[in-house]
Amino acid sequence: xxxxxxxxxxxxxxxxxxxxxxxxxxxxxxxxxxxxxxxxxxxxxxxxxxxxxxxxxxxxxxxxxxxxxxxxxxxxxxxxxxxxxxxxxxxxxxxxxxxxxxxxxxxxxxxxxxxxxxxxxxxxxxxxxxxxxxxxxxxxxxxxxxxxxxxxxxxxxxxxxxxxxxxxxxxxxxxxxxxxxxxxxxxxxxxxxxxxxxxxxxxxxxxxxxxxxxxxxxxxxxxxxxxxxxxxxxxxxxxxxxxxxxxxxxxxxxxxxxxxxxxxxxxxxxxxxxxxxxxxxxxxxxxxxxxxxxxxxxxxxxxxxxxxxxxxxxxxxxxxxxxxxxxxxxxxxxxxxxxxxxxxxxxxxxxxxxxxxxxxxxxxxxxxxxxxxxxxxxxxxxxxxxxxxxxxxxxxxxxxxxxxxxxxxxxxxxxxxxxxxxxxxxx
Ligand SMILES: Nc1nc2c(c(=O)[nH]1)N[C@H]1C(S)=C(S)[C@@H](COP(=O)(O)OP(=O)(O)OC[C@H]3O[C@@H](n4cnc5c(N)ncnc54)[C@H](O)[C@@H]3O)O[C@H]1N2
Ligand code: MOO
Ligand SMILES: [Mg+2]
Numbered sequence: 001x002x003x004x005x006x007x008x009x010x011x012x013x014x015x016x017x018x019x020x021x022x023x024x025x026x027x028x029x030x031x032x033x034x035x036x037x038x039x040x041x042x043x044x045x046x047x048x049x050x051x052x053x054x055x056x057x058x059x060x061x062x063x064x065x066x067x068x069x070x071x072x073x074x075x076x077x078x079x080x081x082x083x084x085x086x087x088x089x090x091x092x093x094x095x096x097x098x099x100x101x102x103x104x105x106x107x108x109x110x111x112x113x114x115x116x117x118x119x120x121x122x123x124x125x126x127x128x129x130x131x132x133x134x135x136x137x138x139x140x141x142x143x144x145x146x147x148x149x150x151x152x153x154x155x156x157x158x159x160x161x162x163x164x165x166x167x168x169x170x171x172x173x174x175x176x177x178x179x180x181x182x183x184x185x186x187x188x189x190x191x192x193x194x195x196x197x198x199x200x201x202x203x204x205x206x207x208x209x210x211x212x213x214x215x216x217x218x219x220x221x222x223x224x225x226x227x228x229x230x231x232x233x234x235x236x237x238x239x240x241x242x243x244x245x246x247x248x249x250x251x252x253x254x255x256x257x258x259x260x261x262x263x264x265x266x267x268x269x270x271x272x273x274x275x276x277x278x279x280x281x282x283x284x285x286x287x288x289x290x291x292x293x294x295x296x297x298x299x300x301x302x303x304x305x306x307x308x309x310x311x312x313x314x315x316x317x318x319x320x321x322x323x324x325x326x327x328x329x330x331x332x333x334x335x336x337x338x339x340x341x342x343x344x345x346x347x348x349x350x351x352x353x354x355x356x357x358x359x360x361x362x363x364x365x366x367x368x369x370x371x372x373x374x375x376x377x378x379x380x381x382x383x384x385x386x387x388x389x390x391x392x393x394x395x396x397x398x399x400x401x402x403x404x405x406x407x408x409x410x411x412x413x414x415x416x417x418x419x420x421x422x423x424x425x426x427x
Contacts, residue, residue: 001278001279001280001285002276002278002279002280003279003280003363003405004279004280004281004327004363007276007279007281007287007289007328008327008328008331010275010276010289011275011276011289011328011331011332012331012332012335014275014289014291014308014310015310015332015335015336016308016336017335017336017337017338017339017340018177018178018180018247018336018337018338020038020039020154020338023038023177023178023338024038024039024175024176024177024178025175025176025177025178026173026174026175026176027173027174027176028172028173028174029163029166029167029171029172029174030163032158032163032166032174032176033158033159033163034157034158034159034219035157035158035174035176035177035179035219036155036156036157036158036176036177036219036337036338036339037152037153037154037155037156037158037162037174037175037176038154038175038176038177038338039154039175040150040151040152040153040154041150041151041152041166041169041171041174042148042149042150042151043145043147043148043151043169043170043171044147044148045147045169045170046141046142046145046146046147047142047143047144047145047168048139048140048141048142048143048144049141050105050106050141051105051106051138051139051140051141052084052103052104052105052106052138052139053100053101053102053103053104053106053113053137053138053139054102054113054137054138054139055102055113055115055116055137056100056101056102056115056116057100057113057114057115057116057119057137058076058078058097058098058099058100058113058114058116058119058126058128059082059092059097059098059100059106059107059110059112059113060074060076060092060097060110060111060112060113060114060128061092061094061096061109061110061111061112062111062112062132062134062135063094064076064094064095064097065112065114065128065131065132066131066134067131068128068129068130068131069129069130069131070129070130073127073128073129074127074128075125075126075127075128076095076096076097076125076126076128077095077096077097077124077125078096078097078098078099078121078124078125078126079092079093079096079097079098080092080098080099080107081098081099082098082099082100082101082104082105082107083101083104084101084102084103084104085103085104086104086105087105088104088105088106088107088108090107090108090109091107091108091109092107092108092109092110093109096109097110097114097126098110099126100113106138111134111135111138112132112133112134112135112136112137112138113132113136113137113138114128114130114132114136114137115132115137118130118132151165151169152165152166153340154338154340155338155339155340155341156339156340157219157339158174158176177337177338179219179220179221179337180219180220180221180246180247180248180333180336180337181220181221181223181245181246181247181248182215182220182221182222182223182246182247182248182249182250182333183223183225183242183243183245183246183248183249183250184208184211184212184215184222184223184224184225184249184250184251185225185226185228185238185239185242185249185250185251185252186205186207186208186226186227186228186251186252186253187227187228187229187230187235187251187252187253187254187262187263187316188203188205188227188229188230188253188254188260188316189229189230189260190202190203191203191204191205191227191253192204192205192227193205193226193227194206194209205227206318206391207252207253207314207316207318207321208224208226208227208252210318210321210322210325210391211250211252211314211321211325212224214322214325214326214329214330215250215333218329218330218333218334218337219333219334219337219339220247220248220333220336220337223242223245223246225238225241225242230254230260230262232262232265232266235254235262235263235266236266236269236270239251239263239266239267239270239311240270243270243292243309243311246309247309247310247336248309248310248311248312248329248332248333248336249309249310249311249312250312250314250325250329251263251311251312251313251314252313252314252315252316252321253314253315253316254313254316255286255287255288255313255314255315255316256286256315256316257286261286263288263313264277264288264313267288267290267311267313270292271292272290272291272292272311273290273291273292273293274288274289274290275289275290275291276288276289276290279324279328280361280362280363280405281323281324281327281362281363281364281365282358282359282361282362282363282364282365282388283315283317283319283320283323283324283365283388284314284315284320284321284323284324284327284365284388285315285320285362286315287312287313287314287315287324287328288311288312288313289310289311289312289313289328290310290311290313291308291309291310291311292308292309292311293308310332310336312324312328312329312332314329315388317388317389318388318389318390318391318394319367319387319388319389319390319391319394320388322391322394323365323367323388323400326345326400326419326421327345327365327400327419330343330345331343331344331345345419345420346419346420347402347417347418347419347420348370348377348417348418348420349377349415349416349417349418350370350376350377350378350379350399350401350415350416350418351376351377351378351379351413351414351415351416352378352379352381352401352410352411352412352413352414352415352416353378353379353380353381353412354380354381354412355409355410355411355412356381356401356403356409356410356416357408357409358403358407358408358409359408360403360405360406360407360408361405362405363402363403363404363405364402364403365400365401365402365419366381366382366386366400366401366403367381367382367386367393367394367397367399367400367401368380368381368382368397368399368400368401369382369396369397369398369399370398370399370418370420377418379399379401379416379418381401382394382397397421398420398421399418399419399420399421400418400419400421401416401417401418402416402417402418402419403416404417
């Protein structure tokens with residue numbers, strides 16, 4: 001059985017990000033929301049594009065206003081009015097000034113802006129009562145960014161700020177990675193869809209929905225393949241179909257030691273390389289991680305373009321499925337999707353509000369709520385049962401407190417490592 005760290009390293013080492021050349025598509029600016037940039041972007045524009053004024057005031061020659069004061073104002077002739085959006089037509093000569101508004105282009109000859117508040121205008125003359133610094137309130141061309149320098153690197157997720165930068169650089173067509181296709185399979189004779197009447201002994205398939213949401217939030221396209229009964233042939237053909245079309249397959253259930261837990265033997269019969277069969281994590285111990293170098297035996301014609309399909313056989317208990325998704329699948333999916341960094345899990349240190357308990361045998365994940373109180377994170381353990389079969393008290397939780405192996409309790413008020421979960425791609 002692998003430790004959590006060993007398992008994480010094995011999984012991430014096997015994840016090959018999508019291909020920069022082959023796995024991309026072109027989208028427009030709004031279509032880029034939440035997508036991952038596949039090609040670095042460079043602009044041919046300087047930012048600012050031109051020297052311009054940062055204030056409403058007067059564009060002057062510094063030499064004309066140097067040393068002026070309330071007692072001895074500089075008096076200049078106003079020879080131009082320059083609103084934002086217009087190219088100045090005058091060159092400012094000694095003794096002259098231009099009325100200028102915020103964002104307007106600086107006129108030739110002027111090198112400094114005097115803000116309106118230290119001036120008084122009388123007709124076409126301006127009285128300046130306070131000496132500015134040389135070049136005051138001028139935003140110089142190229143001061144923020146010089147044409148040709150890298151603007152945005154590949155491998156970043158695009159949100160409001162990046163899309164604003166791209167819009168201002170007039171990059172309206174963007175190359176982004178396609179979203180990885182993630183097939184989701186629920187296994188078990190007991191499972192029914194949420195719209196079916198519950199017969200005795202049955203259980204609603206909640207994992208399919210939880211995993212579809214998590215996949216979409218992590219940048220993938222969920223392909224819900226539904227419920228497969230505990231019949232080896234049915235399971236084998238569904239898994240074979242899934243690995244032929246998806247970049248990643250996630251099944252839940254059927255990975256433990258029960259009489260109807262078939263996933264591992266089916267993966268072996270489909271020539272998977274099984275890297276992990278169990279991890280010392282609670283909940284989530286019986287987790288299978290495998291890779292397919294081709295797409296299995298039914299997919300040889302035509303050959304799949306996907307070089308490497310990742311397979312996660314998550315444990316069926318609802319909380320175990322979610323915890324293992326957050327801890328192992330989400331970083332793998334973000335890496336696969338092309339994020340160059342920040343795909344790792346987000347841990348913070350928080351003060352526990354309650355006593356936290358574990359048997360110390362496996363790394364334990366206890367769910368609850370993380371919040372910032374006076375600049376310090378506090379972790380509030382969810383009330384009710386922490387059975388891996390109880391998903392009811394998982395609603396509204398946003399984090400998992402982590403108790404390492406051999407740590408049996410954390411006292412109230414002690415600091416604990418906490419994994420933030422449910423975070424969308426852009427967090
Ligand atoms: N003798 C042992 N028994 C079990 C062990 C063990 O080490 N020795 N491990 C336990 C642990 S820990 C877990 S976790 C589960 C994992 O079991 P499986 O992955 O084989 O899952 P199933 O047996 O198919 O189902 C377990 C449980 O989860 C419910 N389930 C399954 N799929 C769904 C779904 N899509 N939506 C909602 N709930 C689902 C299922 O009805 C069962 O109650 O094994 C323990 N046993
Ligand atoms: O790993 Mo199981 O998830 O402890 O219930
Ligand atoms: Mg089982």
